[in-house]
Amino acid sequence: MSPYVRAWAYVAIVASLLLGASIWGDGGVPPAVLPYLVVLFPLHVGLTAVFFKCRACGTSVFAHRPGMFGPFTPWPHRHCRKCGNDNHAG
Numbered sequence: 001m002s003p004y005v006r007a008w009a010y011v012a013i014v015a016s017l018l019l020g021a022s023i024w025g026d027g028g029v030p031p032a033v034l035p036y037l038v039v040l041f042p043l044h045v046g047l048t049a050v051f052f053k054c055r056a057c058g059t060s061v062f063a064h065r066p067g068m069f070g071p072f073t074p075w076p077h078r079h080c081r082k083c084g085n086d087n088h089a090g
Contacts, residue, residue, distance in 0.1 A: 002088050048061075
């Protein structure tokens with residue numbers, strides 16, 4: 001499975017968990033869960049940078065521009081922003 005497809009599957013899982021948390025609470029995320037979200041968000045960004053990489057150069061498929069401190073987007077990019085490789089190609 002390509003990194004692009006795996007990344008979209010991950011986005012779908014995270015989105016469904018957030019949607020489930022907002023439905024489970026009374027119209028929003030329960031206050032007891034907020035500290036966990038603050039801790040889990042950096043973990044989420046780290047996981048996306050480590051596990052969903054371009055096969056050619058190793059840049060995260062979520063990176064908007066290459067570099068250690070480059071901004072990340074919540075959706076994966078089909079083409080690598082550093083080398084132009086097609087991440088969807090099998």
